[in-house]
Amino acid sequence: MNFxxxxxxxxxxxxxxxxxxxxxxxxxxxxxxxxxxxxTHATPPRKGGVLILLYEDEGVVRFPLIERPSYEGIHSGQMALPGGRYEEEDMDQYQTALRESEEEIGVDQKEVKIIGSLSEFFVSASNYMVLPVIGKIERKPAFVPEPREVADIVMPPVTHLIDSGRLKEKEMTVRNDFKMVCPYFDLEDRVVWGATAMMLAEFVEIMKEYPVR
Structure with a gap:
């Protein structure tokens, strides 16, 4: 896959x-x-932005995913795209995605070129309306995790997203013993499910149109 x-x-x-x-x-x-x-939620959703950051590493196109630390919250320990909550100083959700990614994984937002975005996505578990932004950077980043927000960073190849063998399903138990059957992407031996998997699913659909050579 040519970057x-x-x-x-x-x-x-x-x-x-x-x-x-x-x-x-x-x-x-x-x-x-x-x-x-x-x-259901009693209040309107808050805005947020996340980043699908594409880069090339020795001929392989990759993107970073973060593992959230364990904490008393809905997304504890989950795999996610870097990003977060819209702040008043942000011009838009694109800037939110860039700013939050710089804070979480140490990527200089001035080096990221915006390609565009996917569909805005409502994260029902946390009541956020999130814009998944696609960006690229012309060099392999030296990722630096922000320890309060990021337990680990993994960098799967984009081709793994469109590998049907990595699309799986399992029963999971979340807070208060709530059981769900969750489709997930098996990426770098991590279970990528929920809102992140749903957003990436749209990226997969458009990637299926790319004529891989």
Whole structure:
């Protein structure tokens, strides 16, 4: 997979209509009986941004995922894309994704070129409306995890996302012994599920259109 050809393809592709919810649904957790999981919130969702950061490492196109530390919260210990909450000083959710990624994994936001974005995604578990931003950087980054927010960083190849053998499913138990059946991506021996997997599922759908040579 050629880095320059891929990023040129993505720059054009993100200008067209996106798969959106049809892609998200493929990785959506459900109850063990197959019923959908429903959550309601009393307040409007907050805005956020995450970054799919593409770079080349010895001919392999990769992107970083972070492992959240264990804490008393909804996303404790989960794999995620770098990013976070929109702040008033941010011009938009694109800047949110860049700023938060710099804070979490040490990537200089001035070196990241924005390619575009996927569909805005509602994270029902935490009541966030998140914009998944696609960016690229012309060198292999020297990642520096922010220890309060990042327990580890893994850098899977993009090709692993479109490898059907890495798309799996398992029953998981989360807070208060709540059981779910979760589709997930097996990336770098990590279980990437939930909102992150659903956002990446849309990226996978457009990547299927890329003519791999």
């Amino acid at each position: 320059d050809e891929l990023t040129r393809f993505l720059e054009k592709r993100v200008q067209k209509s996106m798969p959106g919810d049809a892609a998200h649904q493929k990785m959506k957790p459900k109850l063990p009986n197959g019923a959908p999981i429903k959550m």
